[in-house]
Amino acid sequence: MEQIRKVSSGTDVPDQDNEKVIEWEDFEHDLARLVSLSSALNEAKEKKRSLRQKLEDHIQVNSESLSRLNELEEMRQKLESKKVKMENISMRSRIAKENASKKKEQLGVEVESLLVAGTALSVSRRRLQESSRLLFEEKGYIQLRKLQKMLRMRQQCMTSQVSMLYPVKISVGPAQEQELESYPAGSLAGNSAGLKQANQGSLTILGLHLTMLSFKKMSFFTDKKEIQKSATALGYVAHAVSLIASYLHVPLRYPVRLGGSHSYIIDNAPSMDVTSSDSSSSAMSTANTKHMEFPLFLDGQDTTRAAYAVFLLNKDLEQLLNSIGAKSLGPSHVLANLRELSRIIQSSTFIDSMI
Known part of the structure; x- marks a missing residue:
């Protein structure tokens, strides 16, 4: 007891009123309480450090999830635009298909008319060849001259x-x-x-x-x-x-x-622009x-x-x-x-x- 007092008195403390005298009987209890408080403080610091680590990990996960959500939103918008483009392409292809079918029908009609015209052309060509043959003959040319002379007369x-x-x-x-x-x-x-x-x-x-x-x-x-x-x-x-x-x-x-x-x-x-004052001679x-x-x-x-x-x-x-x-x-x-x-x-x- 005296030693504790000596130690306490040997310590230079400027304020004598704040000194606390601990009895030897209470020293072990206070020491145990200090040890428990120190261990509790260490545990609290450890929990704080673990919580900080978890919080940082959670924040990182949230930031990654937000970036992925943004990427997913961009991909969804791109998908929507591609979907609209595909619908437009599909509509254009359908219209082109209808136009192609119409043109095919028109082409069929034109081919038929072309075949008819080709047949008529071949007939006309045969007639023309026959007329040319008759014309280049002596009698044909003479007949033509006679007809022209009769027309002029x-x-x-x-x-x-x-x-x-x-x-x-x-x-x-x-x-x-x-x-x-x-x-x-x-x-x-x-x-x-x-x-x-x-x-x-x-x-x-x-x-x-x-x-x-x-x-x-x-x-x-x-x-x-x-x-x-x-x-x-x-x-x-x-x-x-x-x-x-x-x-x-x-x-x-x-x-x-x-x-x-x-x-x-x-x-x-x-x-x-000729104008006239008389209605009978107007345009x-x-x-x-x-x-x-x-x-x-x-x-x-x-x-x-x-x-x-x-x-x-x-x-x-x-x-x-x-x-x-x-x-x-x-x-x-x-x-x-x-x-x-x-x-x-x-x-x-x-x-x-x-x-």
Whole structure:
């Protein structure tokens, strides 16, 4: 007891009030309690360390599970997108299959039509070969020449009847307004006498003069009778042109709608915008076809449409002349071109120029 006190007194403790004196009888009990507390503290530290290790392991497992869940979610999204793509591909393949079946049916129909066309083509080829064989033979070629000559003679006969129906003649004497100003050398009669005679007078059709000045300039003092005569003459020319074109089997570029002295010429593709103040001479268009009709007569003060109609009529004459290998005499020579057309068709060179 005294030794414990000595030890306690030998220890340098600054605060004497905090000193605790332990009796020897209680020392063993306190020592045992301290040992148990120390062992409990060590156990607690060990448990703390084990719990920390377990907690770290659990946190690591949770983080790995979260990362795997994220990966699974990404894989699920990719799977959904691939599923949508597969559905689209399946739908496209189904549509392509249906289209292929339809095209197969169409191809079958086309093959059948092709077989029919091939059969018809083979028949036509045999006929063509037979016709070629007959043509290259002497009798076949002679027969063709005879048929062509008969056709040309028939065309000459019909054209001569048109010339008798609408004769184009030269009226000898002074003429104030001539439609024919000058001819190329040898273009009409082929000699100087015919050219001199043509220059001395003006051309008439069925005794009527075609006055071109009234179609270019209209005034208050213009003679109405001359205008009516010119319209009648143009009606004669239009009728003659349509007849000769039908005989030569030439489709006119500008068709004619006959109406006597009130005839019209049709332009299926007009390149100019021609307006008129009079409703009777306005453009007549239908709902099915796009064309314009121009009057071959003067009915009012507007002369532009009538002059353009005469120009188109002369273009038809030029087309007929070109079809038989001749050239036009000019854009304003309507009667001269008609006379030249009739002369060439009725000449012997028309038959000699057979193909």
